[in-house]
Amino acid sequence: MKYCTRCILPQTHETVQFDEQGVCNICRQAEKKQHEVDWEARGKMLEKILAKYRNKGEYDCIIPFSGGKDSAFQLWYAVKKLNLKPLVVRYNHWGFRPIVYKNCDKVFKKLGVDVLEFQSNWKVVKALMLQSLIDTGDFCWHCHTGVFANTMRIAVRFNIPLVIWGESPAEYRAYTSFDELEELNNNSFNEMINLGINADDMYKKFKGKISKRDLLTFEFPSEEELKKLDAKSIWLGNYIKWDTKENVELIKRELGWEGAPVEGIPPEYDYEKIECRWQGIRDWCKYIKRGHGRTNHLCCIDIRAGRMKREDALKLAEKYDGKRPASLDLFLEMLGLTEDEFIDILQKNQVEDWGFDREHMVKGEELPDMKEWSKVF
Numbered sequence: 500m501k502y503c504t505r506c507i508l509p510q511t512h513e514t515v516q517f518d519e520q521g522v523c524n525i526c527r528q529a530e531k532k533q534h535e536v537d538w539e540a541r542g543k544m545l546e547k548i549l550a551k552y553r554n555k556g557e558y559d560c561i562i563p564f565s566g567g568k569d570s571a572f573q574l575w576y577a578v579k580k581l582n583l584k585p586l587v588v589r590y591n592h593w594g595f596r597p598i599v600y601k602n603c604d605k606v607f608k609k610l611g612v613d614v615l616e617f618q619s620n621w622k623v624v625k626a627l628m629l630q631s632l633i634d635t636g637d638f639c640w641h642c643h644t645g646v647f648a649n650t651m652r653i654a655v656r657f658n659i660p661l662v663i664w665g666e667s668p669a670e671y672r673a674y675t676s677f678d679e680l681e682e683l684n685n686n687s688f689n690e691m692i693n694l695g696i697n698a699d700d701m702y703k704k705f706k707g708k709i710s711k712r713d714l715l716t717f718e719f720p721s722e723e724e725l726k727k728l729d730a731k732s733i734w735l736g737n738y739i740k741w742d743t744k745e746n747v748e749l750i751k752r753e754l755g756w757e758g759a760p761v762e763g764i765p766p767e768y769d770y771e772k773i774e775c776r777w778q779g780i781r782d783w784c785k786y787i788k789r790g791h792g793r794t795n796h797l798c799c800i801d802i803r804a805g806r807m808k809r810e811d812a813l814k815l816a817e818k819y820d821g822k823r824p825a826s827l828d829l830f831l832e833m834l835g836l837t838e839d840e841f842i843d844i845l846q847k848n849q850v851e852d853w854g855f856d857r858e859h860m861v862k863g864e865e866l867p868d869m870k871e872w873s874k875v876f
């Protein structure tokens with residue numbers, strides 16, 4: 500496999516391209532973020548947007564909130580730095596770990612905010628997980644679409660035009676760049692988020708076994724609805740210079756936010772993706788399909804930020820990526836699959852130039868909170 504000569508991203512990564520020096524387009528975007536974007540001017544642009552929406556209704560904006568590091572920072576920034584009154588909107592995907600509730604308790608109390616949580620029908624979610632796994636090798640369709648579509652639906656219902664998301668999508672994938680000031684709309688939802696499957700496609704797949712109205716949660720509001728609302732759905736990371744490590748230090752210090760171990764991730768990255776119990780499996784799926792996991796991703800970020808040497812990154816990714824997560828047994832029991840069936844599905848979605856070796860899998864360690872996870876399926 501070919502790798503970026505600066506970071507350790509392989510050719511199998513989504514949207515990756517290499518230039519004549521062998522440097523990937525994501526590294527080039529990061530250079531732009533560090534040296535070319537005028538962040539002071541971006542801050543002023545943000546203020547101009549906020550001026551239009553502040554104090555106009557019951558809430559100034561919606562902050563979508565999982566409870567992970569990014570949303571905790573986003574909410575802190577909105578309340579403390581931007582002086583906004585947000586409605587915190589949570590899509591509960593049924594995977595939250597115990598640490599998430601502990602962090603929410605602290606963050607919501609310390610910041611003083613109204614919170615709205617929406618959790619969709621488990622039977623529907625379970626069916627969607629299996630269907631999207633079979634079709635795309637990604638079982639999180641309900642979560643991708645639930646987080647983004649449902650939040651925008653709530654924006655429409657509560658008449659809150661401004662929605663502020665976190666980290667810019669330009670950080671990791673080249674669907675957009677920092678120049679574009681990407682906003683969330685029907686097009687970007689279909690291009691970046693819903694895996695090419697909208698709620699109507701999903702309805703057809705189930706041939707009437709799931710009703711249309713049970714899938715509405717996952718349907719993005721129409722262009723007419725969003726136009727009528729005068730919706731503006733932006734990424735904070737396009738207006739402020741986002742630095743994950745600094746943000747994590749801040750939320751730990753200011754809000755008492757706590758990290759936790761995650762499967763397949765070195766302990767020093769205790770802040771990464773702690774919110775979902777199936778994260779380790781999701782990352783392992785990517786490893787089976789594309790040959791790299793989350794440690795690779797984290798190391799790439801640190802290389803681009805000048806915090807890690809390439810050779811150390813390669814060693815760390817080698818050590819942590821690709822281990823069979825201990826949570827897989829529970830996951831397979833939940834979806835009613837055998838391990839071979841599961842790997843078969845993923846290997847059907849394997850990209851060229853990569854071959855997953857199922858004969859030599861190394862088992863990962865069990866997470867300390869796994870004993871507390873629900874076994875009601």
Ligand SMILES: [Zn+2]
Nearest residue numbers: 503506523526
């Ligand atoms: Zn690179």
